[in-house]
Amino acid sequence: MSKLAWWQRGVIYQVYPRSFQDKNGDGIGDLAGITARLEYLATLGVDAVWISPVYPSPMVDFGYDVADYCAIAPVFGTLGDFDRLVAHAHELGLKVLLDFVPNHSSDKHPWFTESRSSRDNAKRDWYLWRDPAPDGGPPNNWLSRMGGSAWEWDALTGQYYYHAFLREQPDLNWRNADVRKEMDDVLRFWLDRGVDGFRVDVLWLLIKDALFRDNPPNPEFKAGEPDHHRQLQTYTEDQPEVHDIVRSMRATLDEYGERVLVGEIYLPVPQLVSYYGPNGDGANMPFNFQLIGAPWNAAEIARIVSDYDHALPLHAWPNWVLGNHDNPRVATRIGARQARVAAMLLLTLRGTPTLYYGDEIGMTNGVIPPDRVQDPAELRQPGIGQGRDPERTPMQWDGSPKAGFSSGVPWLPVSGGDSVNVIDQDRATSSMLTFYKRLLALRRSEPALVEGAIERVMAGANVLTYERHVGSERLFVALNMAGTDASIEIPQGTVVLSAMEGHEGKQIAGTTLLLAGDEGVVIRVSPES
Structure with missing residues (x-):
């Protein structure tokens, strides 16, 4: 790592x-x-x-x-x-x-205060100013992410300025x-x-x-x-x-x-x-x-x-x-x-x-x-x-x-x-x-969870499974994303972490596991599996 x-x-x-x-x-x-x-x-x-x-x-x-x-x-x-x-x-x-x-x-930033002071101010182009449309309305149809038009009229200089969010948040001109x-x-x-x-x-x-x-x-x-x-x-x-x-x-x-x-x-x-x-x-x-x-x-x-x-x-x-x-x-x-x-x-x-x-x-x-x-x-x-x-x-x-x-x-x-x-x-x-x-702590101690590849990402019976591995180290992750029990196929190994208390250290010898509802497990896969 x-x-x-x-x-x-x-x-x-x-x-x-x-x-x-x-x-x-x-x-x-x-x-x-x-x-x-x-x-x-x-x-x-x-x-x-x-x-x-x-x-x-x-x-x-x-x-x-x-x-x-x-x-x-x-x-x-x-x-x-x-x-x-x-x-x-x-x-x-x-x-x-x-x-x-x-x-x-902010519209209270000194840059914007200068920008809106006059059309010929040195910082005018630091923000997005546009003339009104022919009907006197906003320059185009752009909408604010906080509701309404994204253009605010400025009576002092007779132009609109653009704000993607609140009118108190004028957008800077990153072309400048x-x-x-x-x-x-x-x-x-x-x-x-x-x-x-x-x-x-x-x-x-x-x-x-x-x-x-x-x-x-x-x-x-x-x-x-x-x-x-x-x-x-x-x-x-x-x-x-x-x-x-x-x-x-x-x-x-x-x-x-x-x-x-x-x-x-x-x-x-x-x-x-x-x-x-x-x-x-x-x-x-x-x-x-x-x-x-x-x-x-x-x-x-x-x-x-x-x-x-x-x-x-x-x-x-x-x-x-x-x-x-x-x-x-x-x-x-x-x-x-x-x-x-x-x-x-x-x-x-x-x-x-x-x-x-x-x-x-x-x-x-x-x-x-x-x-x-x-x-x-x-x-x-x-x-x-x-x-x-x-x-x-x-x-x-x-x-x-x-x-x-x-x-x-x-x-x-x-x-x-x-x-x-x-x-x-x-x-x-x-x-x-x-x-x-x-x-x-598990993530910090297991290189496979940090630098390892992710493979065999699969879903069945609302259980998500995948493997993380680096070198010969393999971890198998199974996550039951529903509240009902589910039987899943698993490799042999040892449970190193479970969402349910007391399951750590359990040896998994078979090929299937009954995973309880809302349970997740991380299994260290045996080398022979």
Whole structure:
């Protein structure tokens, strides 16, 4: 495994900073809180912490509206707090990834203030400005991902500006060389402070059609979907020129040694894998989100795993994700018992896994009363299920009313739930947290689970099976993705991990095994099998 980079050997853990740990009692998580919990992450067995945005921001979209790319929002702390976090993480052997938000800034960013001050300002072309259509309306039909037109009228200069998200988040013009230079300097600012890589927000959206052509209608649009799904995003995403930007970012990171560039990209696999670059000079890992929205059955997961593995270029390293700050939690999507099976899947597939905070204790979506809704996606498009607050509720450290998250009033309600907290689960041998620790320890100790190939991916009776092997070492994985027992064919060997307590060490001598409902096993295959 020494030939692999740290990000290929390791496991990434995403922290949503507002919700992880509040140190100063204002009800909002902060950098000092994350620092105080780094020992927990090291003990859990992960290798890197990815921190969602902590830049100065009006917080219209909770940090994804950046007002200064080279500073820390006071609500999260100071640059000194950030430096202490990085230093302590490195002392513990943890890497630190920072969220980078290059597609758009806040409308309060000094760059945009200058850009909108006059048509002849030097920074006018740093954003996307267009004259009205002949009827005085928006320049074209492009829609915002937060609802309504993506064009906002500016009376002062008599033009519209483009925003893929909220009107308070104007899109930067990545065709402008000065913008590229400035953003490269931002990367270097944080790399110089010791960060080990970046997760790049909406990487596939950075370039828009140079001719600003109308998007065509989406013939498969269904009522109740987000408004922008009415159109095919033909001219507003995945433009050919975006790959030049990705290569440039990667080149900057490569100057600093073993750093990692992870891209947020929601695209079908054939387009997704192009972001690795034709020569492996693109993103180290374009995020693979297929497990988040997949129908939870063995046949479909087997197809996804096989198709993805076959689609990867030879130079590409795979990755898998079960959840994040934009999607319902896995335990809510498939239930608590299958969440264990999903954890086994995530941590035994070929490639780098990314965990979302709280999934290791089985946190479910929180219930957010209407008067406590914070997410602008829900506030501006009520009733379409776009609200992301339920998966962003405070981390549950203990069983107290505030879950050990804060001494103040948490910014979102604590989700609650019997024993769904770190303290209680750390004491229980059968808990989800204990299971995650065993899974992570197994992955760390077994080269086949890190560098090994994946073969014989099959599905039958709603049981997913596959093998991981390197050299003469073979591991057989069987995951029952239903609640009913199933008999499966297996090789001879020894159970090294089971989703059910007490099965480890069991010798498998026969050719079949009755796998209980919601059970998963990892078997070390005997050499003679």
